[in-house]
Amino acid sequence: MNQHVTHGESDWFTHGLPGLHRKIDAILKRQRKEYGDYYYFYGQPYQALSILGVYGERSTEERFEAYGLRELIKPTDRVLDIGCNCGFVALYTSFRTGCRADGVDINPYMIEIGNLCAEYLRVDDRVKLTAARIQDYEALAQYSVLFSFATHWTDDENYRVPLREHFERCAAYLEAGGLLVFETHAADVGNEAFYEAIKTFTDIFTVESKRDTDKGERHLYLFRRV
Numbered sequence: 284m285n286q287h288v289t290h291g292e293s294d295w296f297t298h299g300l301p302g303l304h305r306k307i308d309a310i311l312k313r314q315r316k317e318y319g320d321y322y323y324f325y326g327q328p329y330q331a332l333s334i335l336g337v338y339g340e341r342s343t344e345e346r347f348e349a350y351g352l353r354e355l356i357k358p359t360d361r362v363l364d365i366g367c368n369c370g371f372v373a374l375y376t377s378f379r380t381g382c383r384a385d386g387v388d389i390n391p392y393m394i395e396i397g398n399l400c401a402e403y404l405r406v407d408d409r410v411k412l413t414a415a416r417i418q419d420y421e422a423l424a425q426y427s428v429l430f431s432f433a434t435h436w437t438d439d440e441n442y443r444v445p446l447r448e449h450f451e452r453c454a455a456y457l458e459a460g461g462l463l464v465f466e467t468h469a470a471d472v473g474n475e476a477f478y479e480a481i482k483t484f485t486d487i488f489t490v491e492s493k494r495d496t497d498k499g500e501r502h503l504y505l506f507r508r509v
């Protein structure tokens with residue numbers, strides 16, 4: 284006899300999606316009406332999360348694989364994602380690896396979407412997403428890994444600090460020997476001033492690796508906290 288139960292616990296993942304999408308649409312509608320600030324990608328999330336069918340500009344699953352996060356992140360890691368947008372990279376990394384992850388972004392609507400998705404994926408017990416400015420964020424822990432993806436300066440101009448200040452902030456969140464996974468902007472590629480600045484941070488970080496991502500449009504660096 285077929286014991287499979289539909290619309291019940293065994294199928295929550297699929298059957299709940301239309302409800303999740305309705306909630307996300309309502310949040311995006313509110314963002315368009317209420318958020319005076321610049322928003323990315325025509326008011327859609329900057330990040331996509333295909334596993335939940337959430338539309339956005341950049342694929343979380345692709346970045347997770349391309350950046351080697353499956354190999355880099357261990358279940359015992361505690362990750363902080365700064366300027367995390369919906370926090371999809373943080374929560375998907377937690378979903379795939381079992382690590383704990385915190386995220387912070389200035390946009391409360393993106394954080395609301397991220398928290399809904401974390402709850403949906405049942406990782407909300409180990410993922411905490413907070414709406415705050417990076418400059419004001421009070422760390423919940425000393426982190427073993429920090430993600431800084433396309434966030435060392437922002438198009439919305441809510442974060443424009445000298446590069447040195449950004450790296451010092453990252454270092455302060457990390458334990459000694461911690462890992463900074465750093466994605467550049469496209470504008471940094473080929474920018475000699477950027478490369479020269481990176482070379483002056485050897486008192487706080489050593490460069491473990493550097494490679495191209497996004498078809499050569501960006502770099503991905505791994506830095507180790509001294």
Ligand SMILES: C[S@@+](CC[C@H](N)C(=O)[O-])C[C@H]1O[C@@H](n2cnc3c(N)ncnc32)[C@H](O)[C@@H]1O
Nearest residue numbers: 366367368388389390416417432433437441442
């Ligand atoms: C280009 S997006 C990058 C998002 C994410 N790191 C990624 O790569 O998928 C920049 C993000 O930084 C956020 N942001 C801008 N200024 C911020 C600030 N002062 N504090 C926290 N987040 C900020 C924006 O809301 C946006 O989600």
